[in-house]
Amino acid sequence: MNIIVLAIVSVAVIALVCSVMLVIASNVMAVKEDPLFPAVRECLPGANCGACGYAGCDGYAKALAAGTDKRTTLCVPGGADCAQALAGVLGLEAGAVEKRVAIVFCGGDCTRTEARMDYQGAHSCAAAKLLFGGAGACAFGCLGNGDCVAVCPENAITIDKGVAVVNRDLCIGCGLCERSCPNHVIGVRPMSQKVFDRCSNPNRGKAVMDVCKAGCIGCTKCSKVCPEGAITMDHSLAQVNPTKCTACGTCVASCPTHCMSFAEPGMAPAPAKAERAEEKSAAAQ
Incomplete structure (x- = not known):
């Protein structure tokens, strides 16, 4: 009985000592957070898309709070409202923000082009690209397996007749689709661009x-x-x-x-x- 009590007391003492050490370490080694960070982070939409050039919203918020970056217009999904909110928190001028949307530079749907093989692999553009450049006759066109659809946070992209189609009203211009496309047929462009060349094939003529x-x-x-x-x-x-x-x-x-x-x-x-x-x-x- 005394052995059991001694074991319990020993474990309790060890736990108490470890707890005290952890409390001391947390206070001594703690990284102090910039008081501006929570307010700045609250202004950002949380898309974590990386369109701002930072590793997610936390990275952008830390740079703004620390003053290493004073550009409040980098958040593409947040747009003008986000820029205004950030400017208000930081005491800066918001600046103009132009809405950006994704554009598909490929018009080669199943009525305009043909498949050159019967692809039966993983339903992924990245996987299909590894197999001789994809199943389509044009090695530069949309692969049509929907990698862009899978990463779009707003469900703004669908596949129609083998080619990705972007709903401009839903698109927030985060650029995740652009980075996921192995053939680079999707690009994020200013909303003001009304005309574009719907082709990505660099060859000519015949x-x-x-x-x-x-x-x-x-x-x-x-x-x-x-x-x-x-x-x-x-x-x-x-x-x-x-x-x-x-x-x-x-x-x-x-x-x-x-x-x-x-x-x-x-x-x-x-x-x-x-x-x-x-x-x-x-x-x-």
Whole structure:
């Protein structure tokens, strides 16, 4: 009996000593938190997407609280409201925040291109990419297995006819889909960009048409007819400058493969405006 009591007392003493040591260590070795951090962190949406350039919302909040970064406009999902809240807490000017959304640079759905193999592996774009570049005839197009769908925190992406489609009203521009796409056919762009080249194939002419009827053939017609000089060519693909583009639709109407597209569904070239733009372009030449 005395042995049992002695064992219990010994364990209790050891536990008490360890507790005292832990309390002392927690006080001596504790890392003091910046008092601003909780208030700053509360302003952030908690998406932890990394679009701000930091490792999640905590990283961005710590940089702001410490004063090592004074940019309150880096949170893309939070937008202008978040920037205003951060500025209020930190005593800074909010600055302008432009909404950004994801765009799919591929129009090669199952009606425009074909599969070159019967892929039966894991339902993952990353896995399919490892198998000879994917099952599609175009090795640069959307793989259609939905890795972007899986990571989207707002359920803003669906797969339609084998190609990812983004709901611009739901998209918060976090960029998780962009980073998850092994073929890099998704990009986050300013909401103001109304026209873009819906193709990611860097080849030209016949090499593109052999694998996809909706691909960009690098004919440069869009860049030549644009009345604002908003389009340049980069490796046979059209690049649209959103600050110059007026969304007149001249490039969309003139594109022989219809890969130049409006970013928002339902938009169409305004005939009268497009005609005036073509006349202006012809006069300039």
